[in-house]
Amino acid sequence: xxxxxxxxxxxxxxxxxxxxxxxxxxxxxxxxxxxxxxxxxxxxxxxxxxxxxxxxxxxxxxxxxxxxxxxxxxxxxxxxxxxxxxxxxxxxxxxxxxxxxxxxxxxxxxxxxxxxxxxxxxxxxxxxxxxxxxxxxxxxxxxxxxxxxxxxxxxxxxxxxxxxxxxxxxxxxxxxxxxxxxxxxxxxxxxxxxxxxxxxxxxxxxxxxxxxxxxxxxxxxxxxxxxxxxxxxxxxxxxxxxxxxxx
Numbered sequence: 516x517x518x519x520x521x522x523x524x525x526x527x528x529x530x531x532x533x534x535x536x537x538x539x540x541x542x543x544x545x546x547x548x549x550x551x552x553x554x555x556x557x558x559x560x561x562x563x564x565x566x567x568x569x570x571x572x573x574x575x576x577x578x579x580x581x582x583x584x585x586x587x588x589x590x591x592x593x594x595x596x597x598x599x600x601x602x603x604x605x606x607x608x609x610x611x612x613x614x615x616x617x618x619x620x621x622x623x624x625x626x627x628x629x630x631x632x633x634x635x636x637x638x639x640x641x642x643x644x645x646x647x648x649x650x651x652x653x654x655x656x657x658x659x660x661x662x663x664x665x666x667x668x669x670x671x672x673x674x675x676x677x678x679x680x681x682x683x684x685x686x687x688x689x690x691x692x693x694x695x696x697x698x699x700x701x702x703x704x705x706x707x708x709x710x711x712x713x714x715x716x717x718x719x720x721x722x723x724x725x726x727x728x729x730x731x732x733x734x735x736x737x738x739x740x741x742x743x744x745x746x747x748x749x750x751x752x753x754x755x756x757x758x759x760x761x762x
Contacts (some may be wrong), residue, residue: 519744523548527741530580530633531603533560535702536652539730540600540737542567547738552596554578554589555603563681580629581621590636598741599637601630602652604671608663619666620647626670631677643690650740651678651694652733655756658696671696675752682750691749693740698756699727723758 527544531537532553545551545568553575553608555561561575568697578589580603604626607618630651637643656664657671675694682692719727739745754760 518547520738520742521548522598522738522741525549525597525679525726525741526552526594527598527600527603528554528593529600530554530578530629531652532564532575533557534564536697536700536730536733537602538567539599539663539734540602543571543731543734543738544598544741545569545571545573546689547742549741552576552593554580566608567667577663580633581624582712583632586629586632587635590633590640590642592639593642595636595642595644596637596648597756599634599643599647599649600652600737600741601633601650603629604652604654606667609665609666611665614666622666622670623673627673627677630674634681643745646689646746647691648741648745649678649681649685649690649692650737651675651692652737653678653694653696653752655696655698655760656752658754659760678752679750686749689746691740693748693751693753695733695736695740696752696754698722698735698754698759700733701727701729721762722756724762725758728757751759 522544527549529537529541532541533555540554541551541564550571552574553561553564556579558577565575575593576589579585651674653674654671656668656677660668678692678694685692
């Protein structure tokens with residue numbers, strides 16, 4: 516009997532697959548039978564992800580998603596896709612009075628502009644199959660705002676609106692579009708020094724389930740959205756945050 520969550524025969528693009536959530540998504544979707552095409556800037560870390568996947572015709576393409584030229588080159592190399600998972604992003608905490616225009620531009624280029632341009636180019640090139648699934652990895656920070664997170668929250672909020680609009684536009688082609696809104700995920704970002712250990716422990720008290728999420732938590736929901744079992748779901752913003760936004 517075929518599993519409800521089988522991705523056998525599907526070809527799926529995962530952006531930001533070199534670590535964290537993107538890596539976990541690539542691994543799980545490959546385990547469910549998908550052929551995975553990964554993209555990010557770091558060749559070494561993409562290679563590490565590739566070696567974690569089960570045997571198959573998986574491969575990666577080095578791309579700086581903030582470069583429109585490289586985005587077009589990426590699309591030229593891609594086959595027709597059954598699934599697209601747009602995960603690339605970054606976190607930068609800064610009070611509004613200290614926001615620098617370069618940081619603002621880069622955040623929106625990576626989080627929002629690159630996703631819009633990539634989807635646009637894929638549509639123009641007819642590289643998204645009918646009944647395909649598109650998934651944006653957004654953030655619960657777009658719904659629950661904290662001090663110092665204004666630029667990140669704004670970029671993810673814009674991404675949510677774009678995802679819902681795109682879902683409406685692509686519905687006649689039976690192409691589904693959804694977004695996942697994770698809370699704090701225990702990835703390399705937590706070890707990068709962006710926030711202190713004391714700040715993390717204080718923030719953890721806001722999570723009723725008593726822990727931060729893992730990349731695998733998000734990967735499971737993403738695999739569901741890629742599978743045919745979710746083919747009547749589109750335009751949804753799906754929160755996965757251990758109860759964070761309940762408080």
